[in-house]
Amino acid sequence: MFKTYETELAGRKLVIETGKMAGLANGSVLVRYGDTCVLVNVTASKEPREGIDFFPLSVDFEEKLYSVGKIPGGFLKREGKPSDKAILTSRAIDRPLRPLFPKDFRNDVVVVATVLCVEQDNSPEVAAMIGAAAALAISDIPFNGPTAAVNVGLVDGQIVINPTEAQREKTDLTLTVAATPTKITMIEAGANEVPDDVMLDAIKAAHEEIKKVCEFITNIQNEIGKPKFEYKSFEVDHDVYEFVETNFKEEMKEKVQEADKETRDNNIDELTAKIEEAYKEKYGEEAYEEHKADLGEAIYKLEKKCVREMIFVEHKRVDGRALDQIRPLSCEVALLPRVHGSALFTRGQTQVMSIATLGMVSEEQVLDGIDTEASKRYMHHYNFPSYSVGEARPSRGPGRREVGHGALAEKALVPVIPSKEEFPYAIRVVSEVLSSNGSTSQASICGSTLALMDAGVPIKRPVAGISTGLVTNPDNDEDYVMLLDIQGLEDFFGDMDFKVGGTEKGITAIQVDIKCDGLTYEIISEAFERTRNARMHILENVMLPVISKPREEVSEYAPRIVNTTIKTEKIKDVIGPGGKMINKIIDETGVKIDIEEDGQVFIYSTDGEKAKQALEMIEDIVREVEVGEIYYGEVVRIMNFGAFVDLGINGKEGLLHISKISKERVKNVEDVLHIGDKVTVKVIEIDDQGRINLSMKDLAENKVTSEE
Numbered sequence: 001m002f003k004t005y006e007t008e009l010a011g012r013k014l015v016i017e018t019g020k021m022a023g024l025a026n027g028s029v030l031v032r033y034g035d036t037c038v039l040v041n042v043t044a045s046k047e048p049r050e051g052i053d054f055f056p057l058s059v060d061f062e063e064k065l066y067s068v069g070k071i072p073g074g075f076l077k078r079e080g081k082p083s084d085k086a087i088l089t090s091r092a093i094d095r096p097l098r099p100l101f102p103k104d105f106r107n108d109v110v111v112v113a114t115v116l117c118v119e120q121d122n123s124p125e126v127a128a129m130i131g132a133a134a135a136l137a138i139s140d141i142p143f144n145g146p147t148a149a150v151n152v153g154l155v156d157g158q159i160v161i162n163p164t165e166a167q168r169e170k171t172d173l174t175l176t177v178a179a180t181p182t183k184i185t186m187i188e189a190g191a192n193e194v195p196d197d198v199m200l201d202a203i204k205a206a207h208e209e210i211k212k213v214c215e216f217i218t219n220i221q222n223e224i225g226k227p228k229f230e231y232k233s234f235e236v237d238h239d240v241y242e243f244v245e246t247n248f249k250e251e252m253k254e255k256v257q258e259a260d261k262e263t264r265d266n267n268i269d270e271l272t273a274k275i276e277e278a279y280k281e282k283y284g285e286e287a288y289e290e291h292k293a294d295l296g297e298a299i300y301k302l303e304k305k306c307v308r309e310m311i312f313v314e315h316k317r318v319d320g321r322a323l324d325q326i327r328p329l330s331c332e333v334a335l336l337p338r339v340h341g342s343a344l345f346t347r348g349q350t351q352v353m354s355i356a357t358l359g360m361v362s363e364e365q366v367l368d369g370i371d372t373e374a375s376k377r378y379m380h381h382y383n384f385p386s387y388s389v390g391e392a393r394p395s396r397g398p399g400r401r402e403v404g405h406g407a408l409a410e411k412a413l414v415p416v417i418p419s420k421e422e423f424p425y426a427i428r429v430v431s432e433v434l435s436s437n438g439s440t441s442q443a444s445i446c447g448s449t450l451a452l453m454d455a456g457v458p459i460k461r462p463v464a465g466i467s468t469g470l471v472t473n474p475d476n477d478e479d480y481v482m483l484l485d486i487q488g489l490e491d492f493f494g495d496m497d498f499k500v501g502g503t504e505k506g507i508t509a510i511q512v513d514i515k516c517d518g519l520t521y522e523i524i525s526e527a528f529e530r531t532r533n534a535r536m537h538i539l540e541n542v543m544l545p546v547i548s549k550p551r552e553e554v555s556e557y558a559p560r561i562v563n564t565t566i567k568t569e570k571i572k573d574v575i576g577p578g579g580k581m582i583n584k585i586i587d588e589t590g591v592k593i594d595i596e597e598d599g600q601v602f603i604y605s606t607d608g609e610k611a612k613q614a615l616e617m618i619e620d621i622v623r624e625v626e627v628g629e630i631y632y633g634e635v636v637r638i639m640n641f642g643a644f645v646d647l648g649i650n651g652k653e654g655l656l657h658i659s660k661i662s663k664e665r666v667k668n669v670e671d672v673l674h675i676g677d678k679v680t681v682k683v684i685e686i687d688d689q690g691r692i693n694l695s696m697k698d699l700a701e702n703k704v705t706s707e708e
Contacts, residue, residue: 002017003224004017009162012033012122014032015032016029016131016216017029018030022039026140026141027138028135029135034122036118038115038116040111040135042135044139045108045109047232054106055106055109057111059094060082061113062112062113063086064116064370068370083367083368083369092188093111096186096514097133097136100144101143102231103235111135113131113132120372129148129176133145133147138225140229141229142228146214146221148217152173152202152206153167153172154194155171161206173191174189175187176189179210179211179214181210184207187510187511187512190508190509193415193461193508195506195507196525196528203524240279240295241301244275244298248302249302251271252302255267255271256307262390276288279291304493307490311471312471312481323484324530327487333451340358340558343449344447345444347485350438352444352446353447355429355430356455358426361594361602379410379428379429380409380448382441384401385433406431408445409465413445413448417457423457438467438490439465439466439486441465442466442467449463450462454547456551456555458550461503464543466484466531466534467497467531469483469486469495470494480495482523497513500535504535560611561611562602562614563601563603564601564618566599566618568599570599570622571595574621581621582595588613591604591610592604630680630682631647631648632679632680633647634646634679635673638674641657641658642658654692656696661696661697679696681699682696684698
């Protein structure tokens with residue numbers, strides 16, 4: 001049955017329709033936010049997938065270019081693989097949903113948000129996040145929602161919910177918040193060094209709006225929601241777990257207390273083998289084969305319980321650190337001799353090498369998406385090879401995790417990147433994870449700051465990143481322990497990975513992954529305080545002693561830039577017919593040239609003299625002929641009444657009348673001038689038709705140089 005529900009979000013109409021489209025999905029809604037339309041469908045498999053120990057949730061945010069009236073580029077003229085923006089939006093939809101499914105649920109769930117129409121003032125990402133929660137709420141899929149999301153901007157110091165396109169152009173904050181009626185479930189932010197207290201106020205303002213949307217979704221669910229279906233529980237077999245915990249808990253606590261990740265993993269492998277043998281001896285081979293999967297789950301559950309109890313009850317961490325203690329840090333720059341900038345940042349056993357490359361402005365990335373961003377000058381890429389965690393897997397290119405971590409580091413650094421006018425380069429940084437034991441994205445922020453400074457990029461201020469973790473009491477969410485600088489095990493077994501990048505002035509990026517049912521304002525505030533103090537420690541005591549400011553000069557292997565600005569009507573003269581003029585300059589000097597639509601010209605070369613030569617050639621082409629100026633030209637035509645002289649300025653010719661050749665009377669032009677003669681002339685007039693009149697006799701010294 002077709003149903004329409006309407007409310008208001010940030011002063012604009014929000015409509016959810018259901019029952020008209022995609023009737024075979026478990027849950028389907030069409031979200032209309034202004035003229036933005038997103039169709040969200042959710043489906044679930046009837047049976048759980050065999051042989052997995054995780055909840056298989058898949059989220060796809062599908063950008064359709066018809067939604068903004070575009071035809072896709074390329075030969076096929078159809079949408080290809082998802083853009084980075086689509087991947088990041090899929091991750092943003094996933095993160096607040098995942099913790100709200102039952103912990104023992106293993107059926108495949110697929111969420112597909114298809115963008116059908118976009119009005120740039122109304123975010124399709126927000127519509128998709130609300131739609132996903134609504135579709136799950138009214139479906140028969142087990143889900144402990146509702147949840148909802150909004151964007152937040154900071155325009156002229158004022159917090160704005162779901163900013164319009166015009167407001168987004170001047171906002172100092174791009175924040176996405178998802179939440180349930182009681183807690184925050186996801187935070188994603190990029191900011192121009194926003195203070196902690198302002199960021200917290202923005203999150204609180206978002207939550208107030210989200211509560212209204214959650215109530216809206218709940219009312220829809222109460223009216224038309226389907227009963228949730230029964231599912232096979234994958235809770236660990238009680239008897240198997242009791243056997244493992246009763247006999248091996250103390251040994252497990254001992255085995256996990258090891259600072260070295262490889263040694264700890266080996267300890268757990270040895271204990272696992274021991275537990276399996278003990279189970280076989282007590283219950284027999286047949287029982288072991290029957291409960292093999294349960295045994296693995298029980299061992300994992302016991303390891304998690306031991307780690308969490310140590311942290312929560314004893315305030316002990318597996319590597320012996322205090323709760324607020326950062327792992328040993330070190331860094332260095334200029335590791336690689338011929339790249340434009342490089343740095344190595346090490347945090348415990350996590351190690352990231354970042355390499356910066358400077359290129360022409362025309363090498364910036366062109367974007368083909370559904371928003372108004374057409375290109376980006378600063379690009380940050382993150383690679384996570386299998387050897388970084390000691391595994392033997394072939395590389396298959398960046399996955400969603402790599403795209404997400406690269407985007408986080410990019411977001412953290414964009415606010416300090418100089419403008420194109422200040423530093424007319426395209427900039428790419430690649431972070432190569434060499435070794436991973438947690439917080440690689442934050443190490444890549446630190447390492448990339450150092451690489452940019454090593455490359456001579458005049459960033460406004462250095463940026464550092466740090467994460468905090470959390471272990472909560474499931475019976476009392478006000479009872480928790482917070483950890484600073486979490487390693488991999490604490491991330492896996494903890495309730496939160498709260499990543500913050502920023503400068504000494506404020507926050508530039510946030511990404512929060514949550515495994516519990518949400519965060520209170522108190523937890524968020526404490527996380528901000530801890531990360532700010534840690535950030536300052538990293539900047540002042542680790543990074544700045546190695547390189548205190550950007551290098552004065554770019555690398556000798558990076559292109560040098562000479563730039564000028566010409567009149568826009570002169571661009572065609574510099575390029576020439578079919579690119580003849582600009583290609584001639586490039587061929588003669590070996591430089592690379594970018595010409596912007598506004599007349600800015602950038603000349604790139606590792607040879608300063610060649611760049612200067614190219615600049616002079618361009619200036620010769622665009623130079624205007626001016627009355628009173630003296631030029632050294634060439635006679636190109638002889639007429640009865642005078643001679644035409646090429647002034648050497650973009651093919652400009654002037655008439656040297658016979659009466660203006662000499663102070664003496666000249667009877668025939670050929671008596672004094674010949675084609676090919678070099679002459680010094682003065683411009684005495686430019687008439688209304690642009691004709692140039694020249695004189696030699698008005699010069700103090702008449703000079704003719706014959707080609708002969």
